[in-house]
Each structure stands twice: as C-alpha cells, then as structure tokens.
Amino acid sequence: MHRTEDYSKLIGFIVFALALILLLSSPSMLLAKTVDMIGTELSYITDNEQTIRVKMDLGNSEHVRTFPASMNGWTSSDYDTTRLAENLDADTMLMRSYIQPNSIQPVFFLIMHSDNRSSFHPPIICYPALGYTIVEEGTAIVPVNNESWAEEKPLYKTWEDKAEELGFFNETITVKKLIVIKESDGEITERRIVLYFYVKNSFLSADDVTMIRVSAVAPTNGAYDETMNTCKDFMGKTIPYLFEKQQEEDSIAISLAKSGLGGWILIVVILAVPFLIMFYPELKRKIT
Numbered sequence: 554m555h556r557t558e559d560y561s562k563l564i565g566f567i568v569f570a571l572a573l574i575l576l577l578s579s580p581s582m583l584l585a586k587t588v589d590m591i592g593t594e595l596s597y598i599t600d601n602e603q604t605i606r607v608k609m610d611l612g613n614s615e616h617v618r619t620f621p622a623s624m625n626g627w628t629s630s631d632y633d634t635t636r637l638a639e640n641l642d643a644d645t646m647l648m649r650s651y652i653q654p655n656s657i658q659p660v661f662f663l664i665m666h667s668d669n670r671s672s673f674h675p676p677i678i679c680y681p682a683l684g685y686t687i688v689e690e691g692t693a694i695v696p697v698n699n700e701s702w703a704e705e706k707p708l709y710k711t712w713e714d715k716a717e718e719l720g721f722f723n724e725t726i727t728v729k730k731l732i733v734i735k736e737s738d739g740e741i742t743e744r745r746i747v748l749y750f751y752v753k754n755s756f757l758s759a760d761d762v763t764m765i766r767v768s769a770v771a772p773t774n775g776a777y778d779e780t781m782n783t784c785k786d787f788m789g790k791t792i793p794y795l796f797e798k799q800q801e802e803d804s805i806a807i808s809l810a811k812s813g814l815g816g817w818i819l820i821v822v823i824l825a826v827p828f829l830i831m832f833y834p835e836l837k838r839k840i841t
Contacts, residue, residue: 565831572823576806590753591796593692593729595675595762601692601727605796611666611752611763617647620664625790627651629662641674643667645763651787658769658780660787666763676747676766680733685745689732693748695785697724697792726750726792732777741773748784765795 592602609616622629629649638646645666650659680687731747749766767788771777809816829836 561834562831565827565829568830569824569827572827576809576820576823577804591726591750592753593727593750595751595753595764603726605752607752608795608797611664611795612644612668612761614645617645617664617666620647620791621794622649624794627653627660627787627790638665641665641667642669658783660784661766661768662787662791663766663768664763665766668761676729676731676749680731680745680747685733685735685743687731687733689730691730692727693730693781693785694725695728695748695789695792697726697789728788732771734773744771744773744777745769746771746777746780746784748788765791767791 589605589607590598590602591605592599609619611617622631629651632648632650634646634648637643637648643665645664647662647664649662651662652659674682677687677690728748728750731749733745733747734741735743745768747766747768749764752763752765754761765788767784769780769784771780803811806820809820
C-alpha cells in the first residue's frame with residue numbers, strides 16, 4: 554500500500570507540473586512554428602543573438618525556392634547550385650543575384666542549410682580558400698524597416714529602446730561583416746562586402762543550421778559606404794520574408810478565465826485531477 558501511495562504521489566506531481574505548463578502556455582507555444590536563434594557565430598552563442606520564428610522550412614528546397622524572386626523593385630536571376638550543394642553536402646541551397654532598376658551592380662543572396670554542421674565552410678575560411686584576403690572583420694547593424702519580426706526584444710534598456718519610445722525606431726539585427734580583396738602584382742583587383750548570419754535551431758539537433766548571406770562587389774579604391782548601405786538595405790528587406798514575430802497573446806489559463814464560468818470550472822478540473830491522483834490511495838482506503 555505504501556508503494557502504491559508513493560507512485561500515486563509521484564504521478565500526481567508530474568501531472569500537476571504538466572497541468573501548470575499547459576495553463577501557463579499560450580496556444581502558439583504549443584502549436585507554433587519552429588523557434589530558432591540567429592547570430593553571427595556558428596560554434597558559440599554571442600550577446601547579439603536573437604530569438605525568431607521562421608516562416609518557411611529552410612531545410613526544404615521547395616519551400617526555399619518560394620523566396621520572392623522580386624521584391625521592392627529588386628529582380629533576380631538564379632544560379633544552378635546542384636554541384637556545389639552536393640560538394641558541400643548541403644540539404645538546401647538557393648543562390649541568386651538581385652538588381653535594382655537603373656543599376657548595373659547586383660547583390661548576391663545565398664540561403665544554405667544543412668543538418669551537418671561540418672558542411673559549412675564559414676566565409677572567414679571560404680573566402681581565403683578562394684584566393685581572397687580578409688582586410689576587415691567585425692559586425693554590422695542591419696535595419697529591418699519597421700517590420701515587427703523579432704520573437705522578443707532584449708530585456709535590458711538600450712538607446713534603441715529609447716528611440717522606439719520617441720517614435721523613430723527601426724528594428725535591427727546584428728550580422729557578421731567581412732571586407733575581402735583579391736590582389737595581383739600588389740594591386741587590388743577586386744573588393745567585396747560580405748554580410749551574413751546563422752539560423753540555429755534551438756530545440757532540435759545542434760547540427761541543424763542555416764546561413765543567410767548577402768554580398769556585393771565594391772569599388773577597389775576609396776570608400777565603400779554606398780555598397781555597404783545597399784547590402785544592409787537589401788538584407789533588411791529579406792528578413793520579413795524569412796522570419797516573423799509571435800503576436801502577444803494570453804496564456805491558456807487567462808483565456809479560459811475570460812471565457813466565463815465554464816472556463817473557470819475547466820481550470821479547477823485541470824488542477825484538481827493531479828491532487829485526486831496523489832490522494833487516490835487514501836481516499837480509496839477510507840471509502841473501503
């Protein structure tokens with residue numbers, strides 16, 4: 554009898570914990586799309602990582618191909634990446650060049666996904682392997698044009714939060730920035746700006762990862778601000794197509810309470826069941 558009581562209390566406690574999780578969760582938390590993190594580093598977590606929800610299955614080639622071929626005046630051309638994807642053991646790869654009207658300077662866009670992290674050749678390794686020299690490495694802030702896409706904002710106060718209160722805040726993401734060059738006989742023959750970030754799955758395999766990259770050719774000499782701004786602007790426009798914000802909503806408990814007497818009764822029943830399980834042996838013994 555004591556053993557039965559012990560098991561009943563343990564099972565009741567587990568059911569009570571599950572009941573609390575259910576009541577304190579929101580419907581979207583139980584039925585939501587995948588929750589992921591975006592960040593600038595592949596192998597470790599940084600302070601600038603943000604939680605997001607993906608709008609499409611980045612591991613599904615058919616889904617990724619639905620990424621808009623034209624948006625906000627930009628039009629694109631696709632590259633055949635079949636052989637490259639096979640060589641890198643990538644599950645999904647989309648590579649396009651986008652160009653604005655009245656412009657001859659394209660921006661190159663890449664989505665690459667793999668369930669095997671070793672498939673990734675990070676740009677800091679890939680570009681030198683292709684003959685480039687990295688002359689600048691850091692991070693860049695990309696505005697997302699007032700689109701509400703982030704799962705949650707930082708808990709701490711920043712100047713950006715203050716700017717939002719004043720009404721001129723653009724949501725942003727932090728991305729990795731590289732400036733790479735190619736040289737011949739001591740002269741720079743090519744200079745590129747590379748912006749990228751990783752999408753890392755929070756709950757599933759640690760090897761499940763996607764890289765989003767935007768790059769463009771910059772003038773070989775002088776400032777590259779115009780090209781950098783073009784890359785930031787384009788990347789900012791892609792974010793709302795890839796990610797979304799979870800709208801604020803009541804927990805299941807609050808929703809039930811707001812529904813009236815029936816909701817309150819259901820809450821009481823949900824919370825009462827675990828206690829009935831816990832004390833069932835004592836109740837049965839008293840009854841018999």
